Amino acid sequence: MAVINTGLLTKGLRSEFFSRFNAATTHFQDLCTRIQSKSDSETYKWLGSVPRMREWGAGRIARGLRTESYSVENLKYESTIEVDRDEISDDKTGQIRIRIGELADRAATHKDYLISQLLIHGEEPDYESYDGVSFFSDSHTSGDSSAQDNKLTFAAIDAADPTTFEFKNALKQAIGVMMGFNDDQGAPMCISATGLVCVIPTTMYLTALEAVNATIVGDTTNVLAGAARVVAFPWLSDASKWYLLKTDGVVRPFIFQDREPAEFTSLTENSDEGFRREKYLFGVRARYRITYGYWQNAIRTDFT
Numbered sequence: 575m576a577v578i579n580t581g582l583l584t585k586g587l588r589s590e591f592f593s594r595f596n597a598a599t600t601h602f603q604d605l606c607t608r609i610q611s612k613s614d615s616e617t618y619k620w621l622g623s624v625p626r627m628r629e630w631g632a633g634r635i636a637r638g639l640r641t642e643s644y645s646v647e648n649l650k651y652e653s654t655i656e657v658d659r660d661e662i663s664d665d666k667t668g669q670i671r672i673r674i675g676e677l678a679d680r681a682a683t684h685k686d687y688l689i690s691q692l693l694i695h696g697e698e699p700d701y702e703s704y705d706g707v708s709f710f711s712d713s714h715t716s717g718d719s720s721a722q723d724n725k726l727t728f729a730a731i732d733a734a735d736p737t738t739f740e741f742k743n744a745l746k747q748a749i750g751v752m753m754g755f756n757d758d759q760g761a762p763m764c765i766s767a768t769g770l771v772c773v774i775p776t777t778m779y780l781t782a783l784e785a786v787n788a789t790i791v792g793d794t795t796n797v798l799a800g801a802a803r804v805v806a807f808p809w810l811s812d813a814s815k816w817y818l819l820k821t822d823g824v825v826r827p828f829i830f831q832d833r834e835p836a837e838f839t840s841l842t843e844n845s846d847e848g849f850r851r852e853k854y855l856f857g858v859r860a861r862y863r864i865t866y867g868y869w870q871n872a873i874r875t876d877f878t
Contacts, residue, residue, distance in 0.1 A: 575714055579638060584875050587670070587671065587674050587840070587856065588838070590671050590674045590675060590678075591674050591678045591838050591858075592838075594674075594675045594678035594680075594682075595678040595679075595681060595682050595836065595838075596682075596871075598678065598679050598682035598732075599683075599688055600682055600683055600685065600686055601686050601689075601805050602655070602685035602686050602688075602689055602828075602830060602864070603830075604771065604821045604825055604826075604866065605689055605773075605819060605821055605827060605828050606685075606769070606827075606828040606830035607824065607826045607828070607829050607830070607867055608826050608829075608830045608831060608832055609829055609830065609831050609832065610832055611831045611832060611833040611862075611863075613648060613708040614648055614833075615645050615646060615647040615648060615827075616645070616646055616648075616831055617644070617645040617646075617750055618644060618645075618646065618704060618829070621825065621867070621868065622704065622705070622757055622758040622868075623716070624757075624843060625759060625769070626759060626761045629856050631639045631761060631791045632683070632795070636748050644702070644704055646829075646831055646863050646865045647863065648831060648833040648861050648862060648863050649861065649862070649863050650859070650860070650861045651860050651861070651862075652857055652858065652859045652860075653677060653680055653681060653769075653848055653857060654855055654856065654857030654858075655673055655674075655677055655853075655855070655857070656854070656855055657670060657673075657853070657854045657856065658852065658853060658854075660760075660852070667815075674856060675748060677856065677857075677858060678858075679738075679855040681836055681858045681860070685830065685864055686807065687809055687861070688864040689807075689864055690807045690810055690829055691809070691811035692709070692849050692864065692866060693773065693810065693817050694809070694810065694811075694812070694867075694872070696708060696709040696710040696872075696874065697709075697710045697711070697725060697726065698747075701864075701866075703869040704866070704869075705869070706795060708876040709869050709872070710724055710725040710869070710872070711723070711724065711725060711869075712725050714869060714870075716757070716758040716760050717757075717758030717759055717760075718756075718757045718758060718759055718760035719755075719757060719758055719759075719760060720756070720760075720862055722753070722755055722756070722870075724751070724755070724869055724870070724872060724873045724874065725750075725873075725874050725876075726744075726747060726748060726751060726873060726874065726875045726876070727812075727875070727876050727877075727878045728740065728743070728744040728875055728876070728877055728878070729877075729878055730744075730746060730814075730851050730877040730878065733812050733813075733876075733877040733878055734777070734877075735777070735781075735813070735816040736778070736804045736877045737783075738781050738785045738788070738791055738792070738813075739791055739792035740781055740797060740877070741781050741785040742785040742786075742792070742798055744816075744875050744877065745785060745786065745798055745801070745802065745818065746798060747748065747875070748818040748875050749767050749770065749798075749801065749818065750872075751820065751822065751873060752764050752767075752870070752873055754823040757846050757870070762849065763868070763870040763871075764820060764870065764871070767801065768820075768822055769820050769821045769822025769823070769858070770800060770801060770802035770803070770819070770820055770821075771803045771804075771805055771818070771819045772786065772802050772803070772804045772805070772815075772816060772817070772818055772819075773805050773806075773807055773810070773816065773817040773818075773819060774804060774806055774807070774810070774816040775806065775807070775810040775811065775812065775813055775815070775816070776806045776808050776810075778806075778813065778816055779804065779806040782804045782816070783804050785798070786798060786799065786800065786802050786803075786804060787799060787800070787802060789814060802818070812816065812821075814828070814876055814877040814878070815874060815875070815876045815877075816871065816875055817872060817874050817875070817876075818872070818873045818875065819871060819872050820871040820872075823867045823868065824866070825867045825870045825871070826867050826871060827867050827868060827869075827872040828865065828866060828867050829864070829865050829866070829867045830862065830864055831863040831864070831865060832862050833861040833862050833863075834860055834861040834862070835860060836858050836859070836860040837858065837859045837860065838857070838858050839856075839857060839858075839859070840854065840855060840856045840857070857863070
């Protein structure tokens with residue numbers, strides 16, 4: 575991602591931030607469709623509106639955008655640290671650089687954090703998909719789709735600690751349901767079981783890895799080996815819930831509405847803060863929004 579270099583930082587700290595920011599491991603690029611925003615908000619009317627191919631017949635039949643739409647306002651984010659001038663002068667152990675590196679990590683992974691919050695709250699009434707119901711719901715209805723459910727459960731001996739065999743079968747169930755979803759014209763949405771990602775809490779990481787990578791699970795051949803990637807989000811606190819996402823569609827489960835890239839600035843000795851209080855400020859700022867894309871490309875499974 576591009577980072578605006580304002581030239582206000584010392585060379586060493588600027589380099590520290592840039593290198594750490596760009597090297598951070600992030601997942602939002604795979605989980606989101608990126609939309610370059612040109613204003614304070616964007617309106618999405620095109621979700622679910624593309625017609626299937628038909629015979630030419632008497633000629634073209636143009637279809638307009640559906641009435642289902644929603645507007646998403648960009649948000650401004652920042653993170654700033656304050657450093658005493660004496661800390662800069664006496665810094666012999668790299669403590670300031672460590673703090674700048676941590677600031678870069680927090681800024682880089684913030685979009686992943688926002689996705690985790692959309693997953694966590696996706697069943698709540700205020701977290702709606704473009705069809706007007708909660709993103710994870712058993713009552714998704716749009717046009718000719720009929721009622722559809724992307725909020726699944728799966729029985730486990732211990733819901734907070736499912737076995738590898740239980741996870742494998744829960745994944746099998748989720749893939750089958752996802753491939754059966756229809757769009758607003760009654761046509762299948764998920765044409766192929768590709769680009770699948772299991773987003774899980776950290777407590778489920780090794781179990782999920784084994785379930786999707788082992789050649790044998792439960793003394794039987796694992797036909798799901800290699801069917802999905804596994805990504806652990808540390809912000810997912812519910813040990814019984816995980817999410818299957820399809821990430822290779824034109825519209826992915828989430829939309830990254832990119833308005834202004836990260837800008838890293840500082841106020842040092844020539845600033846009012848630096849002169850009066852001998853406090854230096856280092857901060858990052860950006861404008862964007864993470865919102866929901868196609869609910870058909872996301873399934874929540876709750877072990878019960």
